[in-house]
Amino acid sequence: MTRPRRPGISRRSTLALMGAGAMSVAAPWVARAQAKTIKIGMPTILSGRVAQLGTSSRNAVMLEVDKVNAAGGLAGRQIEMVVRDSKGQPQEAARVARELVNTDGCELLLDGEASSGSFAVHEVARDLGVLCIHTCSEASSLTADPKQHIPNAFRCVRQGIHDSIVGGSYAAAISKAKGLKKWATCSPDYAYGRDTTGEFTLYLKRFAPDVEVISESWPKLFQPDYTEVVTKILQAKPQALYSCLWGGDLTSYIDQANIYAMFSQMEVFAVNMADYTALTVVKNLPKGIHSGNRYIKTFPTTPENAAWGDAYKAKYNEYPTNWSWQNATAVMFLAEAAKKANSTDGKKIAEVLKGLTIKCPFGADGTVTMRGDDHTLVGYAIGWGTTIPQEPYVPEVKAGDWKTIFELEAEWKKSKGYT
Amino acid sequence: MTLSAAFVWLLAPRRARCNESAPVDLDALTGCLSSSACLVTQTTSGLIIGMLLFLVAVGLTLIFGVLKVVNFSHGAFYMFGAYFAMTAYHLTGSFALAMLAGAAGTAILGLIFERVFMSRVYGADVLMQLLVCYAFVLIFDDVVRIIWGPEFKSMGMPAAFQVMPLFIAGGVVPPYYLLLIGVALVAAIVLGIGLSRSRIGKVIRAAAHNPGMVSALGINTGLIYGGVFALGGMLAGLAGALAAPVRSLTPGMGFSVLIESFIVTVIGGMGSIVGALVGALLLGLIRSFGSLGFPLFTEGLMYLFMVIVLVSKPTGLFGKEAA
Numbered sequence: 087m088t089r090p091r092r093p094g095i096s097r098r099s100t101l102a103l104m105g106a107g108a109m110s111v112a113a114p115w116v117a118r119a120q121a122k123t124i125k126i127g128m129p130t131i132l133s134g135r136v137a138q139l140g141t142s143s144r145n146a147v148m149l150e151v152d153k154v155n156a157a158g159g160l161a162g163r164q165i166e167m168v169v170r171d172s173k174g175q176p177q178e179a180a181r182v183a184r185e186l187v188n189t190d191g192c193e194l195l196l197d198g199e200a201s202s203g204s205f206a207v208h209e210v211a212r213d214l215g216v217l218c219i220h221t222c223s224e225a226s227s228l229t230a231d232p233k234q235h236i237p238n239a240f241r242c243v244r245q246g247i248h249d250s251i252v253g254g255s256y257a258a259a260i261s262k263a264k265g266l267k268k269w270a271t272c273s274p275d276y277a278y279g280r281d282t283t284g285e286f287t288l289y290l291k292r293f294a295p296d297v298e299v300i301s302e303s304w305p306k307l308f309q310p311d312y313t314e315v316v317t318k319i320l321q322a323k324p325q326a327l328y329s330c331l332w333g334g335d336l337t338s339y340i341d342q343a344n345i346y347a348m349f350s351q352m353e354v355f356a357v358n359m360a361d362y363t364a365l366t367v368v369k370n371l372p373k374g375i376h377s378g379n380r381y382i383k384t385f386p387t388t389p390e391n392a393a394w395g396d397a398y399k400a401k402y403n404e405y406p407t408n409w410s411w412q413n414a415t416a417v418m419f420l421a422e423a424a425k426k427a428n429s430t431d432g433k434k435i436a437e438v439l440k441g442l443t444i445k446c447p448f449g450a451d452g453t454v455t456m457r458g459d460d461h462t463l464v465g466y467a468i469g470w471g472t473t474i475p476q477e478p479y480v481p482e483v484k485a486g487d488w489k490t491i492f493e494l495e496a497e498w499k500k501s502k503g504y505t
Numbered sequence: 506m507t508l509s510a511a512f513v514w515l516l517a518p519r520r521a522r523c524n525e526s527a528p529v530d531l532d533a534l535t536g537c538l539s540s541s542a543c544l545v546t547q548t549t550s551g552l553i554i555g556m557l558l559f560l561v562a563v564g565l566t567l568i569f570g571v572l573k574v575v576n577f578s579h580g581a582f583y584m585f586g587a588y589f590a591m592t593a594y595h596l597t598g599s600f601a602l603a604m605l606a607g608a609a610g611t612a613i614l615g616l617i618f619e620r621v622f623m624s625r626v627y628g629a630d631v632l633m634q635l636l637v638c639y640a641f642v643l644i645f646d647d648v649v650r651i652i653w654g655p656e657f658k659s660m661g662m663p664a665a666f667q668v669m670p671l672f673i674a675g676g677v678v679p680p681y682y683l684l685l686i687g688v689a690l691v692a693a694i695v696l697g698i699g700l701s702r703s704r705i706g707k708v709i710r711a712a713a714h715n716p717g718m719v720s721a722l723g724i725n726t727g728l729i730y731g732g733v734f735a736l737g738g739m740l741a742g743l744a745g746a747l748a749a750p751v752r753s754l755t756p757g758m759g760f761s762v763l764i765e766s767f768i769v770t771v772i773g774g775m776g777s778i779v780g781a782l783v784g785a786l787l788l789g790l791i792r793s794f795g796s797l798g799f800p801l802f803t804e805g806l807m808y809l810f811m812v813i814v815l816v817s818k819p820t821g822l823f824g825k826e827a828a
Contacts, residue, residue, distance in 0.1 A: 135755065138656040303800065310752050310761055311557075314796040314803070317550040320677060321533075321543050321797070334657030334753035341751045345662060345679035347670050367753070369661025 124163040124430050126151075126420075127186030129179045129207060130198030130222070132171035135308065136333070138363055139409045143198040143222060144169050145402050146410035150417035161424040168192055172203055179203035183210040183218075194218075194432060196416055198409070201225040201278065211239045217432030219420070221413045224249070225278075229462040230504050238436050240461040242416040244408070246282055248468060249357065251494045252486030253378055254289020256470040257355050260376070261294045261326065266353055268300050270324035272315055272339070274331055275304035282330045282357070289494070290328075300324055308335060316343045324352055332358035337368045344370055359473060360480045362405035371475040378470050380408035381448075385483035386467040390447035411448045415463070418444055419456060450488060464488070534798030545676025547793045553682045555789025556689035560744035562766035562773070563696065563781040564737030570776030571713040571733045574623065575631075577638035579766065580759025581645035582611045582738040586745025587754050588653055591660040594749075600663040604688075607746025608739050615738025619731050627730075642760070649756040660749040685747050692740060693782055700778065709733060713776075768807055772814045774824025783822060 128147065131140035144167075151165045159165060168190050172179035179199045186192040187210075195218040197207040204223030211218035218239045220228060226247040228234055260266065271287065273279035291297050301322035303315045316339075319327060327348075331339050336358055343349065349372035358364065359377035379385050383395025383405070394414070398406045406414075420435065422444045427434040441458035448454065448466055455465045468491075471483035499505045537543035561583050568576045586607035593599075593606035622641070626634045666681040700706035712719045712729045720726045745759075752758070769788055773780025788807055795803040814822060 133655070135757070303796070306804065308761070310748075310758060311554055313550045313553055314547070314793040317546045317677070317793065318796050318800075320546065321537065334755050337657065337659050338751070338753040341659060341662065341753070345666065345670065345681050345751065346677055363656065367657060367659045369659050370667060 122163060123166045124160055125166045125168055125190060125192040126194045126196060127190060127192030128167060128169045128196040128198050129172045129182040130169060131174040131200065134174050136174060139407055140198060142407040143409040143413045146406060146414040147196060147417055149398060149401060150414045154417065154421045160421060161428055161430045163430055172199060174200060176203045176206040180206035180210050183207045187214050187216050196221050198222050198413060204228060208234065208239055212236045217436050219416045221416045222409050229460045230499055232504055238432060240439055240456055242419060242463045243412045244466060245462060247285060247495055247498055248491050249378055250285035251289050251491050252468050253286050253357055253470060255293050256484060257290050258293030261297055266325040267296055267298060268324045269297055270301040270319050270322055270327045271299060272303040272319060272327060272329045274307040274335060276307050279330055286328055312339045312342050316346050316348060320346060320348065326353040326355065328355045330357050333363060336364050340368055344372060361408055363407055365479045371473060373474055375473045376470055377473060379483050381406050381411045382480050384478045384480065385469060388447065394447045415446055415448055415454060418446055450485060529799055531798055537797050542675030545674050549678045549682060551790035551793035552686050554792050555786040556686050557744045557748055558765055558769055558788060559782050559785035560689055560692060561741045561762055562769035562785050563778055564740040565766050566770045566776055566778065566781045568734055568737040571709055572730055574634050577635055578641040579741055580763030581642060582615060582741035583745040583762050584649060584759035585614055586611045586742025587749040588649060590746035590749045591658060591754060594660055604746045608743040611742025612735040612739035616731050616735040619734035646756045655756060658754040662750045688747060697778060768811050772811055772821055774821025777823040780821055780823030
């Protein structure tokens with residue numbers, strides 16, 4: 087006769103659980119002691135509305151890490167990536183980052199968070215002293231503001247202020263050539279939308295002083311319908327429109343503006359249009375929208391860049407995003423710095439990273455530099471062009487001039503009291 | 506700044522405040538009201554927003570009127586309608602089939618949802634009903650994520666509607682929006698007449714009033730409840746399908762629409778179809794004209810209007826006292 091099993095946890099499974107628990111607590115210690123693999127932690131957004139960007143970040147990192155590992159690893163140690171979902175929430179990003187270092191034994195951090203989360207991860211890096219490379223946050227103040235500066239954090243990302251300078255000067259040149267004096271703006275109503283639009287118009291007016299903004303619209307972030315905004319802009323009859331709507335908001339806006347024939351009535355400057363996530367989704371992409379480059383495999387027009395875009399597409403069956411190239415570049419920087427330092431020690435890598443210039447498919451001249459004084463990426467390919475409805479989507483991109491960017495950036499920093 | 510100074514600043518002409526986005530822009534509003542071009546454009550823009558909202562809200566109000574449950578998961582049917590339409594459109598290339606797939610698919614989904622899950626909580630506490638619905642909001646969003654992926658999608662405007670907009674009295678009206686308003690109007694009329702004149706309509710109204718008596722007369726109330734739920738789901742699905750060519754599709758897209766339909770039903774009166782129509786159109790017009798006159802307070806205006814209605818007539822504009 088068998089005794090019926092009582093519900094609950096048996097002695098055997100309790101023991102098994104305890105064993106597993108002990109193993110998982112001991113595991114990081116084992117990994118560190120063996121010192122064979124090096125764990126790199128990465129909090130990023132893998133669920134929610136912008137999950138696609140986080141996934142594309144992880145994809146790009148894995149693409150590059152595989153190359154580094156195949157070539158012998160980071161100063162001889164194979165890289166093991168530990169990627170965790172922060173759900174896009176700053177407090178969760180900070181918790182995950184701390185856990186990756188303290189519990190999982192990650193020795194380096196790649197911070198794949200949007201701006202809101204990156205500041206939280208930055209504080210964790212400040213607290214723990216672990217080497218941290220921000221790979222997604224474009225908020226200028228993250229590195230421009232000296233209060234944020236710490237020796238162990240770097241930003242390998244395009245920067246809002248750079249985009250505004252290049253966008254402003256590009257738009258001003260077209261304004262002058264076509265006589266576009268009356269402008270309207272339409273951007274999402276949150277910090278990014280307001281700041282980016284403000285900086286863009288600032289530089290637009292600087293380069294083309296007779297430009298006037300006659301209408302502003304601030305739809306909510308993730309608003310489903312823009313019809314009232316579209317018709318409001320049509321009433322104002324501007325000659326040009328600037329928008330920093332992005333992703334699904336931008337594609338909704340385009341679909342809704344399209345049936346009002348808005349794009350034939352004014353020049354449209356949408357900084358976030360030339361991103362494959364938006365370009366490939368919009369079914370009836372109007373011709374001639376001006377956009378900044380996010381990631382596009384035709385700019386820079388080098389075989390290296392095209393090959394990288396194709397390799398990514400071959401592996402993941404979709405095109406990379408702006409977040410992808412930034413994350414890939416971060417791994418390239420890590421590999422090069424570890425090689426130069428001949429070490430995986432965060433402090434030694436940080437020393438080498440300062441001012442380091444590496445060969446990179448995304449560089450304006452084939453190289454990118456981690457600027458020494460504010461630990462931020464410069465020299466990356468940046469420019470604006472106009473769209474066509476099919477591949478290559480943005481056939482020609484007019485490159486921004488880094489000399490002008492540096493001059494105006496220095497001026498902007500002074501005006502903000504950063505230098 | 507004193508209060509009166511603030512008031513003067515608010516009402517100062519736009520130019521005087523040099524391009525700062527103004528919370529109140531009465532110049533633009535009065536300018537628009539005196540121009541036929543602007544009136545036509547903004548009115549149609551309000552009608553489009555209103556009509557789509559009506560289709561969602563009327564299902565909500567119908568389900569509440571008959572079944573006495575607040576279907577918190579109603580936005581999911583709007584979402585499914587859009588996704589069904591997109592898939593059908595991409596498979597067949599036919600816009601008519603896409604609309605049909607959006608409406609029929611959500612009707613079937615509504616029927617299954619009502620028979621399998623909602624019918625079990627009719628007698629239960631309101632909180633219980635709310636929790637079941639909320640659980641399904643999350644489940645349906647994840648189902649969409651699993652089937653169609655987490656990234657946003659776009660259906661694309663059918664070639665037949667990719668034409669220049671019409672110019673009526675100087676105002677701009679896209680042909681697609683005329684169709685959209687037309688379909689919603691037809692749905693409203695059919696629904697109104699069907700409920701008041703037809704035999705089924707009478708049975709539904711009777712079931713809403715006294716389900717025990719209807720059941721005692723040998724009428725299958727379960728069938729009526731399922732049918733009403735399917736009808737409500739179908740209308741929301743139709744709204745989603747009609748919106749699919751112009752709005753991007755994402756998991757969770759039903760939520761903001763749901764909130765606005767709740768405002769509509771509160772303004773119009775829970776359970777009233779005429780109320781839903783009037784409430785939805787009012788809300789659409791508030792949005793379209795509000796965005797001109799009160800660019801930073803358009804959302805707030807809707808809620809303000811709701812508060813005013815609630816204070817002056819707590820049952821809503823067309824709600825019956827203790828129905």
